[in-house]
Amino acid sequence: MDLYFSYLSTYSQKVLIALYEKDVSFTPHLVDLSDPAAKEEYTKLYPFGKLPLLVRDDSRMIPESSIIVEFIDTHFEQEPILIPRDPELGRRARFMDRMCDLYLNDPVVSLIFESWKPENEQNRELISKSSERIGTMYRFMDDQLGSSQYLGGDTFSIADCSAIPVLFYANSFAPFGGFDNIFRYWEEVSMRPSFVRLKQEAEPYIQAVMGDR
Structure with missing residues (x-):
């Protein structure tokens, strides 16, 4: 399998976390969509030009990240099972994955991009709405984590694969230290070998983009 991806993309x-958790082998293809030539070449393969993309053997x-994780989980049976086979637990994991994408990832990315602009060019309304949405999601997540070890239940799942990368960025722009359950959760999941490996691999690329900002 070939994976086209960017370390800067949550x-x-x-x-990547899903692949590392399940110890699945793949051929990596790092794509820099900010490079016009690289973007043009990639869109020849995938006209929509979005990352990540998995190409099967x-x-x-x-x-689409969630579809890729579902494929990985159903075709490689080793632990952890990222989408529980129990229908109700599976729905919860998928639901929390979707919530993280819509109500955490997207507003966090908006805050990051706005923070890079000169203050007089920042969209204050967008910043306010994004911050409000993140706060709502933090409260929702904190409540969910009050009764379970992980976001999708008591086992690591696709929901956690989705949440971990976003929380890594989010804590710098919208700190979650006041949410005890999220903080406890982050202290645990940030030490998982899959994320430790990802963080080490991604650090040079993240520093190159965000280090001087």
């Missing part, structure tokens, strides 16, 4: 990081393409 959606790519979601997939039979050349079939699987885009």
Whole structure:
């Protein structure tokens, strides 16, 4: 399998965590979409130009991070099972994955991009709405984590693959230290070997983009 990805993409990081958790072998292809030539070449492969993209050994393409994780989980049976086979638990894991994408990832990315602009060019309304959405999601997550070890229940799942990369960035722009259950959760999941490995690999790329900002 071939994975086209960027270390700067939280959606790519979601997939990498899933692959590392299940110890699945793949051929990595790092894509820099900020490079016009690289972007042009990549869109020849995948016209929508979005990352990540998994290309199976039979050349079939699987885009979209959650769909990629589902494919990985169903085709490689080793632990951990990222989408529980129990229908109710599986729905909860998928639901929390989707909530993290919509109500945590997207507003956090908005805050990051706005923070890079000169103060007089920042969209204050967008910053306010993004901060409000993040606060709502923090309260929701904190409540969920009050009754379970992980976001999708008592086992590590696709929901955690989604949450971990975003929380890594989020804590710098919208700190969650006041949410005891999220803080406890982060202290645990940030030490998982899959994320430690990802963080080490991604650090040079993150520093190159964010280090001087």
